[in-house]
Amino acid sequence: MAATPRPRRSVLYMPGSNPRALAKARTLAADGLILDLEDAVAPDAKEEARRLVVAALAEGGYGGRELLLRVNGLATPWGQADLVAAATAGADAVLIPKVESADMVRQVEAALVAAGAPDSLALWCMIETPRGVLRVAEIAEASPRLAGLVMGTSDLAKDLHCAHTPDRQPLVTALGLTLLAARANGLAALDGVHLDLDDELGFEAACRQGRDFGFDGKTLIHPKTIAAANRVFAPSSLELDWSRRIIAAHAEAQAAGRGVVVVDGRLVEQLHVDNARRLVDLAARIGELDAAQAEAGR
Template identity: 65%
Template sequence: MAAAPRPRRSVLYMPGSNARALEKGRSLPADGLILDLEDAVAPDAKDSARDQIVSALAEGGYGKREIQIRTNGLNTPWGYADIVAAAKTSADAILLPKVESADTVRQVANIMAAEGAHEDMRIWCMMETPLAMLGAKEIAGAHPKLGGFVMGTSDLAKDLNCAHTPDRLPMITSLGLCILAARAFGLAILDGVHLDLSDDDGFAASCQQGREMGFDGKTLIHPKTIGAANTAFAPSEADVAWARKIIAAFEQAASEGKGVVVVDGKLIENLHVVSAQKLVTMADLIGEMDGA
């Protein structure tokens, strides 16, 4: 069972060791938050960060934001305890770092079941190594609890020994493989971070490319980028108006026994209507999120 449709335009990493950041997350206009126990937390702060995240979620106040807890890997001293603790929270998902096999997903699903994780809690996978790219199909189909992929483009670039170019051509194959696998299994998928916080134009271009490729949204490392990501990954007013127009026209044609209709000179078939309905649904969900 894949993750339910919801806005994921902007998903911000927040260090679990930073109590002020966890508090600020309750008021930021991000669609989602990744409460991080892995890269953003020093080894001597892992245990206290875990406790802080558990306490913050028990306190609540995060509204409609999708909350993921990124744990340490099971091959680390903290990974198992992270998963056990996260499974007992109200978080929407556990995000696993450096997943390279379907077995890892299944192992974590078993831990979650043993610890009584709530029914809607999902597993998400960081896709950030060459082995993950080559195994994307198997990972995507590993378990019904899997909800989505998050691209870890920084680690991926390191392992590929490739450059972070503006067009991201050196990692296009990797991005494409993960998008294919995610969509084949009905999963959500988030684009990797843009590291240069002074490069507004580069960030905007990266968002545009990500949306064009089919990502649901972008992971972020600073609140200043939330607004741009929300704009980039939201359907425009013109897109929504066109979608509503072709839905209405097709429904009218269907009532007259027609399977196709021409709207403003464009042939509209059922497949176009399905896409239009998804867009309108997402626009409505975004309206609810922004209103909240």
């Protein structure tokens, strides 16, 4: 299941044990939500969190936001029950934590199918351990349901014993390998979280770095970071203007039987037009999502 071309600039983790947060998420401008049953939920609150998330999904009202349900791992006491609930809860996808092999993905898929999951239910994988990074190429090919990979940079940094530096150089190899695996298989790719909520400049720098690497968006831990992520990962007005110009110029050249077109002294080839169309399409889909969110908020 290749990733659908939808906005994923900002994807916010929401603790499944917090009913106020689950309700508040319906009003936030995030492109997507990760309704979390794993790290954000204490062991003694796992079952109640599952019930709350299933109820929130049944109630709906999330206005076109992409909804990922992060379950606990199959090896935990809660994993199997999470998957049974997630199979028919109505989320867009199930997010599997700490994936370290293709077999882990297939086991989760089998459990979901056995519980009645529809064909439309996608799988996403967290890449957050050294073994997961080393096996990310095989993980990305594990299932036709797979739609995206999510970097878990906090857990990965812990396991690597590396520092959280502003330039994120200790994580560049893992970020690059994960992005390569995603793009080789037509999957979406989300960058990891930024932990210092008071470091606004550092957060924007991390977003720009993730965008420049090629990630579709950033996972977030607080609503106050949504606006910056949406701004950085969206096509700029200059990018859109240039994209529309070269699309038009290339079409005009083709109609005239010319194979080469130059715009403002720059050679424009089909690959540039393909990327331009991607940006224009993304901007249109952002507009559609904004409209859906506004309609849901009325």
